[in-house]
Amino acid sequence: MSTDLKIEGVSKNYGSVSALRDIDMSVERGSFLCLLGPSGCGKTTLLRIIAGFEQATAGRLLLDGTDVSGVPPHKRGFGMVFQSLALFPHMSVAQNIAYGLKLRGIDKARQRDRVEELLNVIELPTIADRPVAALSGGQRQRVAIARALAVQPKLFLLDEPLSALDAKLRENMQIELRQLQRKFGVTTVLVTHDQTEAMMLADQLVIMDHGVIRQSGAPSEVYRAPADAFVADFLGTANVVQGEVMEDGAVMFLGMRAQDKALQVQGAKVEVAIRAENIGVVEKGSPERSTLGRVEFVRDLGPSVESIIAVGEEKLRVRSRASEVTSLSAGQQVGLKIDPELCSFFSR
Numbered sequence: 001m002s003t004d005l006k007i008e009g010v011s012k013n014y015g016s017v018s019a020l021r022d023i024d025m026s027v028e029r030g031s032f033l034c035l036l037g038p039s040g041c042g043k044t045t046l047l048r049i050i051a052g053f054e055q056a057t058a059g060r061l062l063l064d065g066t067d068v069s070g071v072p073p074h075k076r077g078f079g080m081v082f083q084s085l086a087l088f089p090h091m092s093v094a095q096n097i098a099y100g101l102k103l104r105g106i107d108k109a110r111q112r113d114r115v116e117e118l119l120n121v122i123e124l125p126t127i128a129d130r131p132v133a134a135l136s137g138g139q140r141q142r143v144a145i146a147r148a149l150a151v152q153p154k155l156f157l158l159d160e161p162l163s164a165l166d167a168k169l170r171e172n173m174q175i176e177l178r179q180l181q182r183k184f185g186v187t188t189v190l191v192t193h194d195q196t197e198a199m200m201l202a203d204q205l206v207i208m209d210h211g212v213i214r215q216s217g218a219p220s221e222v223y224r225a226p227a228d229a230f231v232a233d234f235l236g237t238a239n240v241v242q243g244e245v246m247e248d249g250a251v252m253f254l255g256m257r258a259q260d261k262a263l264q265v266q267g268a269k270v271e272v273a274i275r276a277e278n279i280g281v282v283e284k285g286s287p288e289r290s291t292l293g294r295v296e297f298v299r300d301l302g303p304s305v306e307s308i309i310a311v312g313e314e315k316l317r318v319r320s321r322a323s324e325v326t327s328l329s330a331g332q333q334v335g336l337k338i339d340p341e342l343c344s345f346f347s348r
Contacts, residue, residue: 010059079153232273280337289335
């Protein structure tokens with residue numbers, strides 16, 4: 001698959017403040033890339049640079065091999081959906097969707113055909129004449145997406161467009177958005193701080209923090225093999241605990257040893273990331289027990305049970321299937337089963 005968008009050495013400074021530092025990134029044609037990170041990490045600034053609303057301090061942006069860094073936003077041919085949606089309230093649904101086509105001088109007959117096509121794609125074929133104010137949140141979301149796709153953009157940019165929706169509608173819209181993207185085959189870049197959303201939508205996941213890319217790759221790859229403790233802790237639910245390299249090269253953590261995990265010399269400090277779902281709760285006398293802990297908090301979520309279990313000074317978040325734990329209560333002493341092969345080890 002060929003590269004559609006390439007970002008080379010992009011940095012952005014606001015006076016003495018560095019918002020982005022030497023960003024290198026490639027987006028494959030037809031793929032869905034998610035920029036994920038905490039507030040202030042630089043992901044929205046990077047999206048705005050891609051869109052042309054911000055100019056990079058250094059670096060360049062290549063589209064199909066052509067440098068578009070100095071091209072104004074309206075000439076880049078990109079479609080964009082903002083968090084606010086920015087629909088025109090005084091226009092009907094059809095007028096909103098056709099707006100970009102009208103600006104490009106497309107004749108009215110072709111505008112009507114394109115609007116009809118898109119309304120069918122977003123499964124709202126009967127609302128063309130309806131005022132935007134009369135639409136539900138989910139309908140407005142779909143109309144905003146249809147408007148951005150009407151001009152057949154070279155690149156589809158989304159700035160947290162689902163964040164204002166309630167949880168159930170948001171989940172439904174995530175599925176619809178992914179289906180629409182696949183149907184149109186448009187290269188898409190989405191900014192989000194929602195980990196579940198990013199995991200659901202992305203072909204490529206880019207984790208950012210303090211203006212740099214910490215890791216980039218397929219969601220499953222980033223989740224299962226995080227590059228560092230920050231990525232492990234930010235994506236999903238991970239416990240990052242302290243360990244130490246022993247004389248024989250094994251790592252000691254939580255009162256247990258992990259063989260063949262030597263990262264540095266004897267006495268070196270190590271961070272160990274253990275995902276909440278990779279910790280099993282067993283009877284304290286079970287031969288499967290890796291270490292012993294005390295339950296401090298339990299909540300039943302129906303299909304799963306989440307608990308906080310103290311092991312020495314460390315407090316571990318544990319996620320178990322409801323069928324795997326009969327009963328847990330605060331103060332109870334339990335055994336924990338931890339497979340070192342499912343842990344990630346990082347030098348400090």
